[in-house]
Amino acid sequence: MFSKKTILDIDVKGKKVLVRVDFNVPLKDGKVDDDTRIVGALPTIKYLMEHGAAVILCSHLGRPKGGPDAKFSLKPTADCLSGLLGKPVAFVDDCVGPKAEAAAKALAFGSVLVLENTRFHPTEEKNDMELAKGLAALADIFVNDAFGSAHRAHSSTEGVAHFLPAVSGFLLEKEIKYLGQAIDDPKRPFVAILGGAKISDKIGVIKNLLTKADVVLIGGAMANTFFKAQGYDTAKSLVEATALETAKELLAIGGTKLRLPVDMVLGTTLDDTSEVKTMPVGNVPEGWSILDIGPETVKAFGKAIHESGTVVWNGPMGLFEVAKFGNGTYGVAKAVAESSAISVIGGGDSVSAIQKSGLADKITHISTGGGASLEMLEGLVLPGVAALQDK
Numbered sequence: 001m002f003s004k005k006t007i008l009d010i011d012v013k014g015k016k017v018l019v020r021v022d023f024n025v026p027l028k029d030g031k032v033d034d035d036t037r038i039v040g041a042l043p044t045i046k047y048l049m050e051h052g053a054a055v056i057l058c059s060h061l062g063r064p065k066g067g068p069d070a071k072f073s074l075k076p077t078a079d080c081l082s083g084l085l086g087k088p089v090a091f092v093d094d095c096v097g098p099k100a101e102a103a104a105k106a107l108a109f110g111s112v113l114v115l116e117n118t119r120f121h122p123t124e125e126k127n128d129m130e131l132a133k134g135l136a137a138l139a140d141i142f143v144n145d146a147f148g149s150a151h152r153a154h155s156s157t158e159g160v161a162h163f164l165p166a167v168s169g170f171l172l173e174k175e176i177k178y179l180g181q182a183i184d185d186p187k188r189p190f191v192a193i194l195g196g197a198k199i200s201d202k203i204g205v206i207k208n209l210l211t212k213a214d215v216v217l218i219g220g221a222m223a224n225t226f227f228k229a230q231g232y233d234t235a236k237s238l239v240e241a242t243a244l245e246t247a248k249e250l251l252a253i254g255g256t257k258l259r260l261p262v263d264m265v266l267g268t269t270l271d272d273t274s275e276v277k278t279m280p281v282g283n284v285p286e287g288w289s290i291l292d293i294g295p296e297t298v299k300a301f302g303k304a305i306h307e308s309g310t311v312v313w314n315g316p317m318g319l320f321e322v323a324k325f326g327n328g329t330y331g332v333a334k335a336v337a338e339s340s341a342i343s344v345i346g347g348g349d350s351v352s353a354i355q356k357s358g359l360a361d362k363i364t365h366i367s368t369g370g371g372a373s374l375e376m377l378e379g380l381v382l383p384g385v386a387a388l389q390d391k
Contacts, residue, residue, distance in 0.1 A: 002177050004388040005167040007044065007143055013052035016104060018139035019044065019169060020156050020384075022148035022368060023059035023077040023114075032080040036355075037148070040368050042084060044145045044169035045112060049085075054107040056138055057081075058095055058156050059146065060119040068120040078114035089114060095121070095156075096134030104138040118156040125154055132159030145169025147176070148369035150384030161387035168388055171368065176385060178365040179312075179376045182344045183212055187309030191341070192377075193301070193332060195220030196315030196349065199243040199250075204378035205314070206250055206258075215308075216258050217301050219293045219317035219328060223261050226251065227281060227290070235284035237291075259304070263294030265318065265325060276324050291325040292318025298331035305335040314347040314374060329353045337362035346373030 021041045026033040041057075048055045062072040078091040088111075092103035095115035107113045115138075118124045123131050132155040136142065142164040144150065149157050150172065160166070168176075182190070192213040194202055199222050209216050218226060221238040228239045229247035251258060264281055266288040267274035278294045293301070305311055313336060317328035330353065336343050337359035345354055346367035354360050367373040372382060 002168075002173050002180070003391055004173075004385065005391050006173050007047060007167055007169060009391065010141065010165065010167055012048055012141065014109060015053050015141050016056060016107070016139040017048050017053040017141045017143055018056045018058060018135060018160065018164065019048070019143040020146045020149070020160070021057050021059045022146035023057070023074060024061050024148065025077060027071075027076055030076055032076050035080055035084070037368055038077060038080055038084065040171050041145055041169070044143065044171060045085070047170070048143070049110050049112065052109050054104075054109050055112045056104055056107065056115065057112065058115045058118055058135060060124065060149065060156070061117050062119075064117065064119050066122050068116075072117050072119070074114055074117050081112065081114065085112070092116065096131060096137070100138060118154070124156060125152070127153045127159045128155050129159055129162070131155040133163055135160045136163035139164060142166040143169045144384050144388060145171045146384070147172050147367070147372050149372070150369065150382040151372040151375045151380070153383035157384040158387045166388045168385070172385070174365070175367055175369065175373075176376075178344050179346070179367065179373055182310050182312050182342065183377065183379070186212070187342055189214040189308045190310045191215045191217065191304050191308040193217045193219070193305075193311065193313040194315055195222060195317045195329070196347070197221040197238060198240055199225050199246055200240060202374065203246055204380075205374055207253070208379045209377060210250075210254050210257060214257070215304050216254065217304060218258065218260050219297070219301070219332070220315050222315070223293070224290050226260050232281070233283040234290065235286055236289040237284060238289070259300070261293040261297040262300060263296040264290045265292035265294050265328065267291040267325060270319060270322065272322055272324060274322070274324060291322075292320075293328035295327070298328055298335075301332055302335035305332070305339050305341070308339060308341045311336050311339060311341045311343045312377065313343070313345045313350050314377065316349045316353055320349070320353055330357050333357045333359055346370060346377070
């Protein structure tokens with residue numbers, strides 16, 4: 001299934017290995033607030049250390065504007081990684097140039113160095129080859145283990161692969177295998193669940209999944225646009241007016257495969273002071289908004305999920321951050337966790353919901369990349385993967 005070389009296919013002993021990781025993690029008071037992505041990179045890092053490589057890690061963090069910005073420094077991730085490995089991790093405050101070269105040169109085999117944020121160089125996102133060459137100058141081998149950035153053709157994800165032998169790490173391989181198999185060779189019935197706010201972000205995904213899946217369940221504010229396209233008055237609900245024609249087209253293509261909510265939870269405000277009412281799908285009363293799927297929909301979606309062989313879920317079913325409007329998302333999370341299907345969850349909000357529900361250990365695979373998993377669901381080629389050596 002996975003046609004690219006991995007770190008198992010090359011000899012890393014006595015080599016400097018540059019690993020593109022996804023350490024784009026939330027920080028709070030100068031410390032890492034959620035280490036999920038760092039923990040995800042540990043198998044690759046430990047394997048390289050144990051097999052005698054000097055491990056040089058690079059990543060972006062946040063969206064610094066036009067140059068270095070202390071609040072986006074990767075130093076806290078080096079400290080966090082040091083704690084997880086139980087040994088010192090070196091850090092250098094640039095990712096290319098004399099300082100980075102000196103730190104890479106001094107790095108002992110079996111040790112780890114974290115480079116400063118690649119996006120402190122504004123040309124990183126332009127896939128600048130000079131920057132890529134500067135990164136490549138630090139190492140003998142390039143490993144991409146950053147699935148969350150694999151859909152970007154940047155200097156540190158795609159560019160550097162032009163200058164060094166480039167292979168996959170374990171996390172990237174695992175992501176591509178699970179998502180790839182779910183889409184191209186699923187155990188059937190294959191049920192896709194899509195939520196979130198916008199249809200326009202997921203037009204390609206919905207179209208692709210309608211050709212691959214047996215059932216596509218739609219929730220979240222995205223469903224409101226479909227309701228409006230069917231002629232319902234959606235009152236104050238979030239609707240994507242520019243996507244109404246697309247919604248009509250998708251309803252026509254989807255037929256019975258595309259399933260919308262049958263009831264809805266309405267609110268008057270977007271916080272916990274809101275009044276709440278549940279009603280069947282229809283015209284929404286003036287002054288109210290659709291903010292979650294209703295209990296009958298949770299039941300109907302749950303039935304489809306329990307009968308499935310593969311489930312892929314991307315995007316919440318409602319405004320789950322507010323407790324009153326979280327039942328739909330948590331109800332779907334429970335159904336996915338209790339099903340015997342192969343389950344793959346991608347996208348920040350659905351991952352966050354499954355973790356908050358305490359059901360994460362019941363899911364086959366939780367993806368670390370929202371945008372990258374969406375592009376895979378759309379059937380697109382990821383530049384960071386395409387650049388790697390074939391087996």
